[in-house]
Amino acid sequence: MATALFYLFGAGALFSAANVVFRRQAVPAAIWLVTCFFFLAGEFLLLGFPFLAAIQIMVYVGAIMVLFLFVIMLLDLQAHQPIQSQFRHSIGGALALVLVALAFVAASGGQALEAENQPAAPEISALVEALFTRYLLPFEVTSVVLVAAIVGALTLGRSPGGSDHPAKS
Amino acid sequence: MEITWIRAALTLLVGFGLMMSLAAGMSLVERKLSAFIQERHGPNRVGPFGLLQPMADLIKFVFKEEYVPNSVNPLIYKLAPAIAAVPAMMTFAAIPFGFLDGQPLVIANINIGVLYVLAVGSLGIYGIILGGWSSNNKYSLLGGLRASAQMVSYEISLVLSLVAVIAVSGSLNMSEVVAAQDHHWNVFLQPVACLIFLVTMFAETNRHPFDFAECEPELVGGFHTEYAGMRFALFFLGEYIAMVVMSGLMAALFFGGCDVPFLDIADTPWWLGALAMLGKTAFFLLLFVWVRWTLPRFRYDQLMWLGWRVLLPLSLANLAITGLVLALLGPEGGHA
Numbered sequence: 001m002a003t004a005l006f007y008l009f010g011a012g013a014l015f016s017a018a019n020v021v022f023r024r025q026a027v028p029a030a031i032w033l034v035t036c037f038f039f040l041a042g043e044f045l046l047l048g049f050p051f052l053a054a055i056q057i058m059v060y061v062g063a064i065m066v067l068f069l070f071v072i073m074l075l076d077l078q079a080h081q082p083i084q085s086q087f088r089h090s091i092g093g094a095l096a097l098v099l100v101a102l103a104f105v106a107a108s109g110g111q112a113l114e115a116e117n118q119p120a121a122p123e124i125s126a127l128v129e130a131l132f133t134r135y136l137l138p139f140e141v142t143s144v145v146l147v148a149a150i151v152g153a154l155t156l157g158r159s160p161g162g163s164d165h166p167a168k169s
Numbered sequence: 170m171e172i173t174w175i176r177a178a179l180t181l182l183v184g185f186g187l188m189m190s191l192a193a194g195m196s197l198v199e200r201k202l203s204a205f206i207q208e209r210h211g212p213n214r215v216g217p218f219g220l221l222q223p224m225a226d227l228i229k230f231v232f233k234e235e236y237v238p239n240s241v242n243p244l245i246y247k248l249a250p251a252i253a254a255v256p257a258m259m260t261f262a263a264i265p266f267g268f269l270d271g272q273p274l275v276i277a278n279i280n281i282g283v284l285y286v287l288a289v290g291s292l293g294i295y296g297i298i299l300g301g302w303s304s305n306n307k308y309s310l311l312g313g314l315r316a317s318a319q320m321v322s323y324e325i326s327l328v329l330s331l332v333a334v335i336a337v338s339g340s341l342n343m344s345e346v347v348a349a350q351d352h353h354w355n356v357f358l359q360p361v362a363c364l365i366f367l368v369t370m371f372a373e374t375n376r377h378p379f380d381f382a383e384c385e386p387e388l389v390g391g392f393h394t395e396y397a398g399m400r401f402a403l404f405f406l407g408e409y410i411a412m413v414v415m416s417g418l419m420a421a422l423f424f425g426g427c428d429v430p431f432l433d434i435a436d437t438p439w440w441l442g443a444l445a446m447l448g449k450t451a452f453f454l455l456l457f458v459w460v461r462w463t464l465p466r467f468r469y470d471q472l473m474w475l476g477w478r479v480l481l482p483l484s485l486a487n488l489a490i491t492g493l494v495l496a497l498l499g500p501e502g503g504h505a
Contacts (some may be wrong), residue, residue, distance in 0.1 A: 054284035062291025069298050070317040
């Protein structure tokens with residue numbers, strides 16, 4: 001039962017993710033991404049980690065995707081303005097896909113994840129302790145990466161003339 | 170085994186009935202109380218004292234035409250009211266109403282109950298955003314836009330205020346948080362968190378003075394401008410159930426839930442505990458209406474200012490101080 005559901009949710013997640021990429025309109029693509037997050041949360045539940053499932057829905061679906069939809073609606077992308085794609089973008093996407101897949105294989109040590117015969121999920125306190133002791137440095141470095149992303153977005157958002165307010169130029 | 174099934178089915182039936190009657194009753198209480206505050210009579214034609222008004226409303230909603238405007242996105246337009254109502258109903262499952270023979274009186278006794286309510290409760294906003302977007306109407310779109318910005322701004326403070334409560338209680342299970350409050354309610358241990366939760370609860374349910382998604386003078390009807398009949402009713406069913414759930418959360422997490430003052434939770438008869446919980450929930454439900462006719466609506470920039478410049482720093486400082494005090498008290502901290 002658990003294994004069947006695991007593959008069902010996995011297939012659902014893949015199907016939704018494909019729809020995110022291939023939809024030409026922004027809002028339906030965003031809704032498919034929300035669906036994808038739901039399937040992933042289901043996978044976390046099946047792997048015996050309800051905490052991660054709840055956090056996944058709370059943070060990604062409840063906050064980040066709401067912000068995405070806000071920006072999409074603010075930009076007012078209409079149905080007659082479908083997203084344009086370029087060939088060189090697909091090359092970059094394929095490259096990123098291969099790299100991420102390699103990273104996952106390296107991280108899992110070549111072992112496939114199984115829904116059954118998983119070790120009992122650690123308590124939340126154990127997770128937190130690992131996060132703040134053993135993985136403290138990667139955890140903090142993540143915040144540096146996020147700050148770098150924000151600075152990068154601000155730099156790109158500013159007009160080349162150096163004006164602080166792109167709308168005025 | 171069979172007794173467990175019967176018990177589960179009974180809890181489900183009673184819980185669902187309670188939720189729907191609270192929501193329907195709230196629609197009448199809101200109109201009656203509004204009338205009282207404005208020195209009017211309010212609904213008084215259907216049944217004695219207008220008590221059957223919710224039934225009349227329901228019949229009217231069901232018999233209205235299910236109108237779909239031109240050039241809307243039909244699938245999302247029809248789905249949006251359901252997305253608004255269903256998550257609110259799901260969150261009610263984790264609200265505990267007391268203890269019976271040491272077992273919590275709750276539909277679903279979830280180990281991460283607080284997180285579950287926050288996670289599922291944050292989905293209701295999609296109904297408003299998608300309803301506003303798919304209506305193909307400028308007012309609706311603006312309503313959905315405002316709702317999404319407001320939700321992102323206030324949800325962080327809401328979650329942070331509850332994290333402080335969780336830190337004090339040492340559990341994510343709603344019933345355990347209630348049990349930990351025997352004789353010392355969290356409102357006395359976490360008054361700042363309680364205040365932040367009180368403010369953000371109004372913003373999360375889109376109620377006055379934060380009802381920007383549908384504010385009539387500026388946006389006609391906001392996100393529900395193009396909705397009529399049962400679809401329109403579903404949006405408001407979702408809003409009323411969200412109010413019930415938020416009031417229940419407030420009662421359970423800050424005001425001791427089923428704890429009756431000066432009584433041990435273990436010694437309280439189950440019906441008295443459930444009544445105490447219902448009474449506390451009812452008080453906060455009435456507060457929603459009371460505030461609606463007392464405070465004027467914010468201006469939009471004031472809303473953002475309050476969310477980001479006041480509530481967020483306040484909730485972060487509250488969490489930091491709570492953590493510091495708990496660390497100084499040692500592992501026996503909190504309710505010791």
